[in-house]
Amino acid sequence: MEKKKALITGITGQDGSYLAEFLLKKGYEVHGIVRRSSTFNRERIEHLTNQNNFFDDSEGPILHYGDLTDSTSIKKIIREVMPDEVYNLGAQSHVGISFEIPENTSDITALGALRLLEAIREICPKARYYQASSSEMFGKVTEIPQSEKTPFHPRSPYGCSKVYAYWITINYREAYGLHASNGILFNHESEKRGENFVTRKITLSLAKIKLGLIENFSLGNLDAKRDWGHSEDFVEAMWLMLQQDEPGDYVIGTGETHSVREFLEEVANNLKMNIKSNGKKGSEEEYIDEKGKVIVKIDSKYFRPAEVDYLCADPTKAKTLLKWEPKIKFKELARRMAEHDFKLAQKEAYVSGRENEVGDKISSAITILSEFADKYGIKLSEKKI
Numbered sequence: 594m595e596k597k598k599a600l601i602t603g604i605t606g607q608d609g610s611y612l613a614e615f616l617l618k619k620g621y622e623v624h625g626i627v628r629r630s631s632t633f634n635r636e637r638i639e640h641l642t643n644q645n646n647f648f649d650d651s652e653g654p655i656l657h658y659g660d661l662t663d664s665t666s667i668k669k670i671i672r673e674v675m676p677d678e679v680y681n682l683g684a685q686s687h688v689g690i691s692f693e694i695p696e697n698t699s700d701i702t703a704l705g706a707l708r709l710l711e712a713i714r715e716i717c718p719k720a721r722y723y724q725a726s727s728s729e730m731f732g733k734v735t736e737i738p739q740s741e742k743t744p745f746h747p748r749s750p751y752g753c754s755k756v757y758a759y760w761i762t763i764n765y766r767e768a769y770g771l772h773a774s775n776g777i778l779f780n781h782e783s784e785k786r787g788e789n790f791v792t793r794k795i796t797l798s799l800a801k802i803k804l805g806l807i808e809n810f811s812l813g814n815l816d817a818k819r820d821w822g823h824s825e826d827f828v829e830a831m832w833l834m835l836q837q838d839e840p841g842d843y844v845i846g847t848g849e850t851h852s853v854r855e856f857l858e859e860v861a862n863n864l865k866m867n868i869k870s871n872g873k874k875g876s877e878e879e880y881i882d883e884k885g886k887v888i889v890k891i892d893s894k895y896f897r898p899a900e901v902d903y904l905c906a907d908p909t910k911a912k913t914l915l916k917w918e919p920k921i922k923f924k925e926l927a928r929r930m931a932e933h934d935f936k937l938a939q940k941e942a943y944v945s946g947r948e949n950e951v952g953d954k955i956s957s958a959i960t961i962l963s964e965f966a967d968k969y970g971i972k973l974s975e976k977k978i
Contacts, residue, residue, distance in 0.1 A: 599680065604682070606686075781824045812891060
């Protein structure tokens with residue numbers, strides 16, 4: 594039996610790497626689109642393949658150079674692969690950064706979806722399409738929890754871009770009969786999350802502080818509330834959407850809401866760090882340890898121009914029609930991420946310690962050599978030493 598072919602944009606990201614792993618286990622031939630970069634950016638999928646060249650016959654994902662801002666490369670890849678399923682996970686996905694680069698965010702996140710859909714319509718209209726939509730589309734929420742029927746009120750260029758991608762997916766479904774579905778994914782984190790996202794920033798920073806690698810770090814709004822799940826669970830929901838006879842749109846989340854503050858405190862508990870707030874408000878608040886040392890500062894530069902305060906999923910439709918349930922909840926997520934990043938910090942501390950040890954030995958050797966030279970009247974050049 595011929596393998597199903599899946600094409601993933603954003604394969605080098607958190608969700609893309611988990612999805613590639615999931616589909617490979619399902620027996621798919623997995624293809625991924627990667628942007629050309631002067632730095633190697635495929636560490637999240639290294640464990641899936643040892644290939645060094647594109648279009649390798651290995652069992653891992655087959656990678657293609659392309660870009661969501663370039664319709665020519667997208668069409669070329671679609672023609673070469675002729676996928677059965679297309680998963681559009683590629684985006685400029687950092688909400689805060691989207692305020693700094695709104696045009697680039699829109700070009701990739703909004704128009705990138707249009708370019709993909711148009712290529713599928715022209716070249717392989719029977720392919721099934723998954724669009725990674727976001728809970729950030731709800732923004733200034735009008736009801737709690739949020740379901741497929743909740744109106745959108747995005748509060749960032751990223752959220753606005755995702756709203757466009759959501760509706761253009763529905764438009765191509767209705768206008769051209771494509772099997773195109775939206776997964777409205779609430780916050781999903783993991784050990785593979787980018788280090789500039791708040792959850793990973795917290796786990797890495799606290800682990801480094803515990804090991805004495807850094808003194809403190811800064812955060813923004815601690816009271817923003819999110820529905821946090823694990824990416825590994827969410828990619829299964831993506832796949833399930835494309836196995837349905839009819840396309841549709843689904844909210845994916847845990848149905849639980851927790852604040853950034855709760856995540857911070859849960860991670861600290863996992864790392865056995867006793868930290869408490871000083872009780873002040875806004876940028877005057879700090880988290881300190883039992884010795885009075887400042888561990889977390891609040892910096893207003895991390896506040897968004899328009900904040901999303903409260904997100905909570907109602908995943909009833911996904912549970913009913915897809916038979917999907919999240920397996921990893923908030924406390925388990927925090928524990929996994931804390932343990933993973935503590936191990937990373939231990940490696941960093943070990944390397945740093947070894948470097949210091951080598952440096953100390955070199956300094957001692959130079960001292961002994963200098964004393965010997967002085968004793969016997971030998972002149973030494975610093976360059977030679």
